[in-house]
Amino acid sequence: MDAAKEKPEEPRSLAQLNRMLAAAPPMVEGGTRAVPGEGPRHALLALVGEQPGDQEDREGRPFVGPAGWLLDRALQEAGVERDKSYVTNAVKHFKFIRRGKRRIHSKPTAGEVRHYRWWLERELDLVQPRLVVALGATAALALAGKPVAIGRGRGPMVLDGRPGYVTIHPSFILRMPQEDRAAAFRAFVADLKKAKGLAERAA
Numbered sequence: 001m002d003a004a005k006e007k008p009e010e011p012r013s014l015a016q017l018n019r020m021l022a023a024a025p026p027m028v029e030g031g032t033r034a035v036p037g038e039g040p041r042h043a044l045l046a047l048v049g050e051q052p053g054d055q056e057d058r059e060g061r062p063f064v065g066p067a068g069w070l071l072d073r074a075l076q077e078a079g080v081e082r083d084k085s086y087v088t089n090a091v092k093h094f095k096f097i098r099r100g101k102r103r104i105h106s107k108p109t110a111g112e113v114r115h116y117r118w119w120l121e122r123e124l125d126l127v128q129p130r131l132v133v134a135l136g137a138t139a140a141l142a143l144a145g146k147p148v149a150i151g152r153g154r155g156p157m158v159l160d161g162r163p164g165y166v167t168i169h170p171s172f173i174l175r176m177p178q179e180d181r182a183a184a185f186r187a188f189v190a191d192l193k194k195a196k197g198l199a200e201r202a203a
């Protein structure tokens with residue numbers, strides 16, 4: 001789909017972009033409301049996740065559910081202030097399948113990620129963060145415009161012309177066996193510290 005043809009209007013502010021996003025139909029199955037990014041323009045770091053989850057969809061804010069709590073803890077340990085960072089997602093609607101009363105997260109396809117790239121690119125152009133952090137493979141795909149293997153690609157990487165850093169998604173740690181989580185969390189914190197250091201040096 002040629003998203004640019006569908007959305008010819010170029011937003012001149014984040015507020016305008018978010019109004020357009022709120023009015024845009026969801027591209028993923030199940031999606032109800034759009035969850036916009038949040039945080040200041042010219043943030044040191046923009047943290048980009050995959051897509052809003054159940055809690056984010058209810059509250060209309062990114063990373064406020066279990067993955068967000070873990071992200072918050074990691075940011076705190078890394079000395080990164082969430083309020084001073086820009087937090088957003090590659091896909092702007094919650095994609096899910098219903099099982100009884102539960103809404104189960106469903107991974108976006110590469111085509112869906114491509115569709116939402118139009119929004120993400122404009123968002124980042126308007127925010128102008130010093131460095132973008134891809135949290136997991138979906139964010140890396142959206143930011144790079146091509147698949148990135150997180151194992152090999154983890155670390156600093158130019159993401160389609162933007163200074164970037166690729167790391168894991170916090171939900172990946174939540175899905176790990178209990179005994180592996182502490183080490184994975186420490187490595188995640190170390191990544192966030194390195195990303196912060198790079199962004200500060202890029203001043």
Ligand code: URA
Nearest residue numbers: 049050051052062063
């Ligand atoms: N996972 C994400 O990628 N983003 C959120 O906002 C929440 C969970």
